[in-house]
Amino acid sequence: MRLCHERAFVASNTRVAAMTMQDIGWNDAFEKEFAPYYLKGWKPARLIRDNRITYGALLEDGQELEVSMSGKIYHDAETDAELPAVGDWVALQVGACGEETVIQARLTRQSCFSRRAAGQSAEEQVIAANVHIVVVVTDAGQDFNARRMERYFTLIGRCGAKAVILVNKSDLYPDAQNQKAAGDIRALNAEAEVYVTSVENRQGLEGLRNVLKPGVTVALVGSSGVGKSALINLLLGDEWQWTDEVNGITGKGRHTTTARELLILPKGGILIDNPGIKEVQMWTDEGTLREAFSDIEVLSRDCKFQDCKHGSDAGCALRQAVEQGELSSARLEGYLKLDQEIEKLRGRRTKRQLIVDRHARRSQQSKARKRSDRELARELRP
Ligand SMILES: Nc1nc2c(ncn2[C@@H]2O[C@H](COP(=O)(O)OP(=O)(O)OP(=O)(O)O)[C@@H](O)[C@H]2O)c(=O)[nH]1
Numbered sequence: 553m554r555l556c557h558e559r560a561f562v563a564s565n566t567r568v569a570a571m572t573m574q575d576i577g578w579n580d581a582f583e584k585e586f587a588p589y590y591l592k593g594w595k596p597a598r599l600i601r602d603n604r605i606t607y608g609a610l611l612e613d614g615q616e617l618e619v620s621m622s623g624k625i626y627h628d629a630e631t632d633a634e635l636p637a638v639g640d641w642v643a644l645q646v647g648a649c650g651e652e653t654v655i656q657a658r659l660t661r662q663s664c665f666s667r668r669a670a671g672q673s674a675e676e677q678v679i680a681a682n683v684h685i686v687v688v689v690t691d692a693g694q695d696f697n698a699r700r701m702e703r704y705f706t707l708i709g710r711c712g713a714k715a716v717i718l719v720n721k722s723d724l725y726p727d728a729q730n731q732k733a734a735g736d737i738r739a740l741n742a743e744a745e746v747y748v749t750s751v752e753n754r755q756g757l758e759g760l761r762n763v764l765k766p767g768v769t770v771a772l773v774g775s776s777g778v779g780k781s782a783l784i785n786l787l788l789g790d791e792w793q794w795t796d797e798v799n800g801i802t803g804k805g806r807h808t809t810t811a812r813e814l815l816i817l818p819k820g821g822i823l824i825d826n827p828g829i830k831e832v833q834m835w836t837d838e839g840t841l842r843e844a845f846s847d848i849e850v851l852s853r854d855c856k857f858q859d860c861k862h863g864s865d866a867g868c869a870l871r872q873a874v875e876q877g878e879l880s881s882a883r884l885e886g887y888l889k890l891d892q893e894i895e896k897l898r899g900r901r902t903k904r905q906l907i908v909d910r911h912a913r914r915s916q917q918s919k920a921r922k923r924s925d926r927e928l929a930r931e932l933r934p
């Protein structure tokens with residue numbers, strides 16, 4: 553079968569063209585889940601671009617296809633979060649000449665990096681699916697914000713990914729300032745890998761390079777202007793110079809931050825770049841909140857009253873810890889604010905659930921009505 557709308561993904565970059573499914577994130581669990589789809593003649597592919605109506609999908613043979621969702625996938629999804637997203641593995645029914653290639657199924661996500669959608673919606677927004685590592689880029693100056701970092705950690709923890717933090721632009725700040733920022737970040741999350749880097753001077757990047765291995769999917773996030781694009785260009789650029797094939801990966805030369813993209817790095821690793829994320833909004837649950845602030849949770853057991861609001865309540869252990877310098881007041885404020893936010897989120901989620909339930913009931917009723925109409929019509933048929 554010849555494919556019409558296929559585009560060579562990496563036409564003359566032999567190193568990437570020789571990649572395997574594992575190089576782009578495939579593993580045994582996906583293989584097992586895919587078994588019934590092989591029987592239908594469907595092909596596995598990873599979504600590398602979200603064009604809203606269509607998606608870019610990368611197939612085993614290195615071909616990139618423009619694909620669309622089947623009606624079933626669209627209608628079965630109760631929330632946007634269930635729709636295919638960049639990083640998802642899907643089953644494609646590849647169209648013959650002139651026919652569309654259609655996503656017939658989405659494989660179970662092994663992890664999912666998501667946030668609450670902007671605006672009033674309580675709906676989860678998937679940033680990237682099947683992510684192993686989230687790299688947060690920040691700097692020790694203007695961008696540094698421990699509260700925001702806490703939020704990143706909450707989201708990353710919920711996703712089950714490893715956190716790698718780059719305190720970038722180190723060439724612009726005194727070493728002590730860079731080290732202090734890195735130390736503050738480590739204090740928030742002992743498991744995070746924190747590196748002081750200068751993309752400009754190509755310094756401090758060994759740690760990141762070490763986690764970028766074939767098959768490992770990395771999502772790159774951070775405020776605007778912290779150096780994400782510069783970093784991507786560096787990671788891709790090295791190899792581009794090697795291969796003399798500057799347009800090999802994106803087909804348009806240097807990486808541009810216009811759409812969500814999944815990039816296969818020439819030296820191994822899969823990078824998902826999310827230019828859209830200016831500020832991480834929370835999509836989380838109480839459990840994750842408690843985990844992120846487990847030290848405060850433990851402290852609060854010493855509050856005199858079990859329902860202590862940690863405000864002006866008498867005998868508040870948290871306030872006392874702040875007074876004694878054992879807990880930073882900013883961190884306590886962050887904790888209290890997150891709590892409020894989750895309350896609000898829960899309210900919106902309940903409301904949304906009601907709407908979904910009502911909708912489901914209505915469509916059940918209308919289906920039942922249609923069924924009984926059909927039965928009646930059949931009975932009345934001469
Ligand atoms: N001095 C210095 N400048 C850097 C460094 N890394 C990046 N820059 C510069 O900072 C500016 C912004 O970097 P970008 O890579 O465009 O930032 P970004 O995170 O991709 O920003 P968005 O695309 O808006 O999300 C550019 O002029 C970079 O050259 C660094 O380590 N040191």
Ligand SMILES: [Zn+2]
Binds near residue numbers: 855863867868
């Ligand atoms: Zn208290």
